[in-house]
Amino acid sequence: MASIVFAILFYFATLLLVVGLLYRIYIYARTPVPLKIPTTPAPTTTGGVVLRMMREVVFFESLFKSNLWIWGLSALFHGSLALVLMRHLRYFTDPVWGWVDLIQPFGMYAGLTMLLGLCGLWWRRIFVERIRYISTPSDHLMLLLLIGIAASGLMMKFVVHTDVISVKEYFIGLMQFNILTLPADPLLFMHLLMVMSLLVVFPFSKLLHAPGVFFSPTRNQKDDSREKRHIAAWAKKLEASE
Amino acid sequence: MSDITAPAYRAIPIIPALKPGAMEGKGPFIATDKMNEALGFPGHLVDDWHDRAIAKMGELLSKYRSFKVFMDACVHCGACSDKCHYFIGTQDPKNMPVARQDLLRSVYRRYFTLPGKLFPKLVGARDLTREILDEWYNYFYQCSECRRCSLFCPYGIDTAEITMAAREILDSVGYGQKYTNEILGKVHRIGNNLGLPGPALIDTLEGLEEDVKDATGFDVRFPIDVKGAEVLLITPSADFFAEPHIDSLIGYAKVFHASGTSWTLSSMASEAGNFGMFIGNYEQLRKIALRIRVAALELGVKRIVVGECGHAWRVAYSFWNTLSGVGSGANENDHFAMMLQKQLDHRYKQPAHICEFTWDLIERNALTFDKSANDKYIITFHDSCNVARGASMGDLPGGQFEIPRNIIKAVANNYVEMPLNTIREQTFCCGGGGGVLPDDLLEIRVKGALPRMEVLQQVADEHGVNFMATICAICKAQFTKILPIYGFDRKVVGGVHQLVSNAIQLGQK
Numbered sequence: 001m002a003s004i005v006f007a008i009l010f011y012f013a014t015l016l017l018v019v020g021l022l023y024r025i026y027i028y029a030r031t032p033v034p035l036k037i038p039t040t041p042a043p044t045t046t047g048g049v050v051l052r053m054m055r056e057v058v059f060f061e062s063l064f065k066s067n068l069w070i071w072g073l074s075a076l077f078h079g080s081l082a083l084v085l086m087r088h089l090r091y092f093t094d095p096v097w098g099w100v101d102l103i104q105p106f107g108m109y110a111g112l113t114m115l116l117g118l119c120g121l122w123w124r125r126i127f128v129e130r131i132r133y134i135s136t137p138s139d140h141l142m143l144l145l146l147i148g149i150a151a152s153g154l155m156m157k158f159v160v161h162t163d164v165i166s167v168k169e170y171f172i173g174l175m176q177f178n179i180l181t182l183p184a185d186p187l188l189f190m191h192l193l194m195v196m197s198l199l200v201v202f203p204f205s206k207l208l209h210a211p212g213v214f215f216s217p218t219r220n221q222k223d224d225s226r227e228k229r230h231i232a233a234w235a236k237k238l239e240a241s242e
Numbered sequence: 243m244s245d246i247t248a249p250a251y252r253a254i255p256i257i258p259a260l261k262p263g264a265m266e267g268k269g270p271f272i273a274t275d276k277m278n279e280a281l282g283f284p285g286h287l288v289d290d291w292h293d294r295a296i297a298k299m300g301e302l303l304s305k306y307r308s309f310k311v312f313m314d315a316c317v318h319c320g321a322c323s324d325k326c327h328y329f330i331g332t333q334d335p336k337n338m339p340v341a342r343q344d345l346l347r348s349v350y351r352r353y354f355t356l357p358g359k360l361f362p363k364l365v366g367a368r369d370l371t372r373e374i375l376d377e378w379y380n381y382f383y384q385c386s387e388c389r390r391c392s393l394f395c396p397y398g399i400d401t402a403e404i405t406m407a408a409r410e411i412l413d414s415v416g417y418g419q420k421y422t423n424e425i426l427g428k429v430h431r432i433g434n435n436l437g438l439p440g441p442a443l444i445d446t447l448e449g450l451e452e453d454v455k456d457a458t459g460f461d462v463r464f465p466i467d468v469k470g471a472e473v474l475l476i477t478p479s480a481d482f483f484a485e486p487h488i489d490s491l492i493g494y495a496k497v498f499h500a501s502g503t504s505w506t507l508s509s510m511a512s513e514a515g516n517f518g519m520f521i522g523n524y525e526q527l528r529k530i531a532l533r534i535r536v537a538a539l540e541l542g543v544k545r546i547v548v549g550e551c552g553h554a555w556r557v558a559y560s561f562w563n564t565l566s567g568v569g570s571g572a573n574e575n576d577h578f579a580m581m582l583q584k585q586l587d588h589r590y591k592q593p594a595h596i597c598e599f600t601w602d603l604i605e606r607n608a609l610t611f612d613k614s615a616n617d618k619y620i621i622t623f624h625d626s627c628n629v630a631r632g633a634s635m636g637d638l639p640g641g642q643f644e645i646p647r648n649i650i651k652a653v654a655n656n657y658v659e660m661p662l663n664t665i666r667e668q669t670f671c672c673g674g675g676g677g678v679l680p681d682d683l684l685e686i687r688v689k690g691a692l693p694r695m696e697v698l699q700q701v702a703d704e705h706g707v708n709f710m711a712t713i714c715a716i717c718k719a720q721f722t723k724i725l726p727i728y729g730f731d732r733k734v735v736g737g738v739h740q741l742v743s744n745a746i747q748l749g750q751k
């Protein structure tokens with residue numbers, strides 16, 4: 001029974017995530033950018049913009065300039081999360097890809113550093129006056145959700161082991177639209193439920209910062225306003241009468 | 243308002259504690275019916291302001307990707323929270339950039355997102371009420387659109403864009419600011435922000451020619467409406483009469499004279515400033531920019547050069563090509579832009595900043611200076627926010643920092659930098675930009691100047707700095723007023739071309 005419920009929930013969550021995100025991205029892409037507004041100094045070439053964006057996405061360059069605490073904790077959290085996600089690929093691939101095997105040992109400890117980063121960020125949200133002031137209940141809940149996911153995952157890894165072999169079979173089955181049995185383990189259920197909630201809220205929440213950063217005109221525009229005329233379709237129409 | 247005093251300098255520049263409600267209030271003077279209507283806005287607050295405001299917000303969300311993405315992407319990380327000079331100076335938490343954005347974002351969430359519709363409390367979504375509208379009016383006129391926050395945000399969220407959207411919404415329901423809307427009316431009616439009519443302008447220029455003749459013995463001209471001139475100079479109208487602005491105007495004229503450049507001003511387009519940007523209104527921005535296009539076409543000039551003005555340079559550098567075709571690289575069959583671009587000389591940057599123009603001459607060794615003429619000064623340079631973060635100069639990114647400094651070093655001997663985290667792209671706004679310059683906002687102006695005044699005091703104490711050069715009409719006006727409140731002489735602020743003017747040797751080459 002649980003296996004079927006989880007299967008339905010998972011299909012639903014994945015669908016919502018994919019459709020929701022694609023829809024968002026479509027909206028962003030469709031919305032015009034009438035003016036040149038890169039935050040200068042800005043690169044003057046496309047290559048330069050790609051580099052700027054990479055520094056932003058990979059190293060959190062602006063955050064680094066702003067505040068070393070937030071930068072360090074975010075980098076710790078996001079870096080660890082990336083490793084953890086990559087490590088989780090082993091539950092969806094058979095045979096497991098070579099590089100996923102390679103990062104396995106790091107991936108395990110990344111779970112711990114991820115939790116550390118999250119707790120640090122939450123600590124700031126609670127104890128730094130300015131950040132407490134700007135936080136909404138959803139900001140706290142989002143962190144709690146991630147902390148819950150990390151903690152339940154770590155518990156399964158280091159304390160109460162779950163039958164990962166069956167879990168893996170179940171997910172590979174799901175990917176082939178074949179519903180097998182999911183081990184009845186409360187920790188596992190919690191872990192999966194929380195992950196699904198995250199997938200569902202993704203396209204409706206501030207998690208949109210992930211696709212959003214690529215569409216941010218202050219970061220993705222070239223500084224070439226004098227060299228090339230830039231004009232939006234709705235603005236061009238105003239010129240018809242001139 | 244004379245009881246406004248300067249806040250105390252911070253012993254070490256620590257992040258200030260919050261003082262909720264410190265800058266609550268009614269905001270700046272509101273525009274009269276006539277001022278609003280002249281710009282096509284409702285004269286005063288309309289009865290259905292709620293629905294119209296939400297509709298306007300929806301319209302802007304569909305027209306500006308920046309606004310849409312910025313509304314969604316903020317994660318409340320707080321990286322921007324201590325970066326605003328108005329927050330530092332007032333300690334009002336609503337002057338933290340993210341909190342300022344949230345004044346609008348909370349309403350966006352309520353009306354345009356699913357979680358905000360379903361669980362408003364959870365995501366900090368709010369119904370738009372009259373109190374919130376008033377709060378917008380108060381706090382969105384405590385932002386100078388300086389973009390300092392955007393520099394530090396991991397997603398490049400620019401509160402200036404949000405402020406522009408908020409003001410646009412306010413104007414659309416008849417809740418306009420007197421200062422900006424009155425000036426916008428003047429620029430349309432008379433041709434410049436000061437409302438200086440053509441004949442008065444010509445008089446002023448003739449007086450200037452006599453003054454310069456008396457001072458130097460040379461016939462330096464201040465031509466206006468000269469057809470067939472090579473260069474059209476577009477400069478902030480404050481340059482025509484305000485102190486210390488006028489000294490820079492004299493500097494430009496001397497540079498043109500010494501290099502034998504034929505140039506002209508335009509009585510129709512006697513203003514570089516474009517307050518359309520302040521209120522985020524594209525139609526206003528465009529209409530004002532078009533005056534320059536018309537003047538350039540009528541006068542048949544080959545080059546367009548812009549005088550010392552911060553936000554004007556942002557509009558000229560970043561927006562003119564879009565708005566009016568003043569620039570290069572338009573598409574062959576873009577008739578509107580080509581009409582003008584065919585006429586301009588594309589061996590030069592179009593438009594060019596007066597500092598680019600002067601520096602180019604200095605590099606080519608076409609000007610002679612007596613640097614000792616500036617020896618009474620120990621000089622520092624205040625980067626103006628909109629030049630620093632909204633525009634550039636020269637060919638390389640960062641030219642907007644190097645070129646003015648290079649000029650100063652070419653015309654003067656004593657130059658000192660202020661601390662690195664307060665200059666170049668990290669510069670602090672003067673405190674009076676983006677529509678925050680009227681005297682009814684004096685309190686926020688004084689407090690917003692705190693971060694700049696602190697470091698000016700520091701270099702004054704350590705190095706004896708007694709002159710802060712800048713290339714912005716608003717910076718000059720703001721500091722002239724604010725410096726005495728912080729115990730400096732008002733003459734400590736001046737233009738880069740004021741220094742050029744002091745040192746340039748006429749009749750040498």
Ligand code: SF4
Nearest residue numbers: 326385386388389391
């Ligand atoms: S744009 Fe400038 S004035 Fe406005 S919130 Fe950002 S830092 Fe403050």
Ligand code: SF4
Nearest residue numbers: 316317319320322395
């Ligand atoms: S730095 Fe950007 S993401 Fe962080 S709180 Fe400020 S606006 Fe939001």
